[in-house]
Amino acid sequence: MNVSFDDLTNYMGVLDKMYHPIETKDGCIVVNKKEEKIRLEIRKYFDGLVHCGKEADSKFDYKTASNIYERLVAERYYDSFPYDRLITLYFNYKMYEDEVRVITSAIETFQLLNSEY
Numbered sequence: 001m002n003v004s005f006d007d008l009t010n011y012m013g014v015l016d017k018m019y020h021p022i023e024t025k026d027g028c029i030v031v032n033k034k035e036e037k038i039r040l041e042i043r044k045y046f047d048g049l050v051h052c053g054k055e056a057d058s059k060f061d062y063k064t065a066s067n068i069y070e071r072l073v074a075e076r077y078y079d080s081f082p083y084d085r086l087i088t089l090y091f092n093y094k095m096y097e098d099e100v101r102v103i104t105s106a107i108e109t110f111q112l113l114n115s116e117y
Contacts, residue, residue, distance in 0.1 A: 046077060053082065062089055073102060076109045083109075 053068035069082035083106040090099035
């Protein structure tokens, strides 16, 4: 199964809405196998983006790295790495408005995650 980036709008919402394990009366957890497969594909896709961003970063290709990290931030990616890296890049390049925008997005994203769990 190939999942394109365009198919994954509202990444966090997709995962939250489609992945609901059900606990039965006897305490067993039932997971829909198809939903689990899709969830793993989505996670694999975004983890691949993080890897590509880190690779570009290590080659000092900050423009490509920041574009990838911006995609992850736009999709409210669940890990802090792309937010932290963008904040550092924007600070170093004195792009303070972008730095504040990413900080604000990180706060909103992680508040949302904390309120849902």
